[in-house]
Amino acid sequence: MTPLYLDYAATTPVDPRVAEVMGQHLTLDGVFANPASRTHRFGWDAEEAVELGRSQLATLLGCDVRELVFTSGATEANNLAIKGMAEALAGRGRHLITSPIEHKAVVDCFKVLEAQGFEVSWLEPEPSGVVAPETLAAALRPDTILVSLMAVHNELGVKNDLAALGALCRDAGVPFHVDGAQALGKMTLNLATLPVDLMSFSGHKIYGPKGIGALYVNRGLNPPPVAQMHGGGHERGLRSGTLPTHQIVGFGAAAACYADGALAAELVHLEACREAFLRGLGALPGVHALGAGAPSMPGILNLTFDGVDGETLQMAVASELACSSGSACNSVSVEPSFVLTALGVPRALAFAALRFSFGRFTTAAEAEGAGAWLGERVASLRSPVAVSS
Numbered sequence: 001m002t003p004l005y006l007d008y009a010a011t012t013p014v015d016p017r018v019a020e021v022m023g024q025h026l027t028l029d030g031v032f033a034n035p036a037s038r039t040h041r042f043g044w045d046a047e048e049a050v051e052l053g054r055s056q057l058a059t060l061l062g063c064d065v066r067e068l069v070f071t072s073g074a075t076e077a078n079n080l081a082i083k084g085m086a087e088a089l090a091g092r093g094r095h096l097i098t099s100p101i102e103h104k105a106v107v108d109c110f111k112v113l114e115a116q117g118f119e120v121s122w123l124e125p126e127p128s129g130v131v132a133p134e135t136l137a138a139a140l141r142p143d144t145i146l147v148s149l150m151a152v153h154n155e156l157g158v159k160n161d162l163a164a165l166g167a168l169c170r171d172a173g174v175p176f177h178v179d180g181a182q183a184l185g186k187m188t189l190n191l192a193t194l195p196v197d198l199m200s201f202s203g204h205k206i207y208g209p210k211g212i213g214a215l216y217v218n219r220g221l222n223p224p225p226v227a228q229m230h231g232g233g234h235e236r237g238l239r240s241g242t243l244p245t246h247q248i249v250g251f252g253a254a255a256a257c258y259a260d261g262a263l264a265a266e267l268v269h270l271e272a273c274r275e276a277f278l279r280g281l282g283a284l285p286g287v288h289a290l291g292a293g294a295p296s297m298p299g300i301l302n303l304t305f306d307g308v309d310g311e312t313l314q315m316a317v318a319s320e321l322a323c324s325s326g327s328a329c330n331s332v333s334v335e336p337s338f339v340l341t342a343l344g345v346p347r348a349l350a351f352a353a354l355r356f357s358f359g360r361f362t363t364a365a366e367a368e369g370a371g372a373w374l375g376e377r378v379a380s381l382r383s384p385v386a387v388s389s
């Protein structure tokens with residue numbers, strides 16, 4: 001049997017409305033041309049399609065179209081923001097601030113910069129996984145040139161207080177970058193008022209295609225990040241490379257799916273799925289919700305279980321439920337999630353953690369059934385000597 005897909009935080013399927021639009025931007029009878037071709041109608045049509053996609057994304061974000069730079073994904077957007085700002089401001093200072101539980105695409109950028117001689121303060125998060133504004137306040141220095149903290153945590157679902165963190169950065173005159181990959185389409189983001197200078201997004205976390213993302217660069221940010229990809233000077237020189245029309249219209253169409261109250265409705269749906277899953281799980285003892293005690297995005301539920309071997313649990317679950325044993329990006333490693341380790345979750349419990357993430361195509365009935373099935377599996381794994389009749 002095909003397992004039920006409960007791994008929407010790793011990636012989402014493309015929405016059929018998005019796939020349809022993308023299909024119209026590939027073949028000779030569609031809008032296939034190079035958007036940078038200024039000498040013919042085909043190119044003008046492609047440029048128009050790209051600009052429509054950009055405006056759809058800008059509408060969802062509450063920003064100006066000129067503040068968006070298309071990239072290959074959130075990984076590249078994080079690289080551009082972090083390495084680009086370090087390069088732009090190296091003459092002003094060498095001190096950077098982030099946390100050890102950021103996505104690998106952020107953590108590894110800072111490790112590279114550390115090896116190049118920058119000094120990095122790795123802020124200790126609260127046990128829930130959020131970074132307290134006081135912790136950031138204590139770390140800011142006159143030579144700090146960048147702060148990077150995520151909006152919604154990809155393993156835990158907890159939300160950082162961007163308004164408070166951003167206000168501290170503004171007061172200190174330090175650029176603030178936010179990895180927003182798990183926040184887009186999962187909370188209202190009004191970049192016109194949020195005190196954020198740079199924010200990374202990914203198409204495939206919002207029912208768009210893989211291989212497209214964007215970096216928001218506040219128009220007041222001076223200097224902007226230094227380009228990390230050189231070539232034809234696309235995207236106002238910030239990211240060279242032929243714009244992938246079909247990917248961008250797909251990203252734009254995916255963003256447009258949240259218009260007219262659909263975002264609020266989807267949040268209600270995700271909350272209903274999370275509640276149904278927990279209802280199905282029932283009163284099973286020895287279950288811990290990681291990230292508890294902080295505001296969270298309802299689509300992610302990270303649970304760990306007393307008294308079960310992590311590997312056995314994962315193998316038992318895999319046939320019926322597609323979930324994640326931490327971040328998909330480090331699931332090849334046999335070490336427990338670096339995030340849970342950094343939060344001080346005991347090793348055995350970290351190994352037994354499962355991240356369930358719900359989405360647009362999950363039904364509450366499926367979520368409830370999955371919770372009930374999981375509860376039975378965990379109970380039976382805890383009593384391996386139970387005799388069969």
Ligand SMILES: *Cc1c(COP(=O)(O)O)cnc(C)c1O
Pocket residue numbers: 009010072073074075076103105150153154179180181182201202203204205211212213
């Ligand atoms: C998925 C994800 C990324 C990486 O995005 P890609 O578009 O796959 O490169 C970065 N950060 C977070 C928080 C994510 O969830």
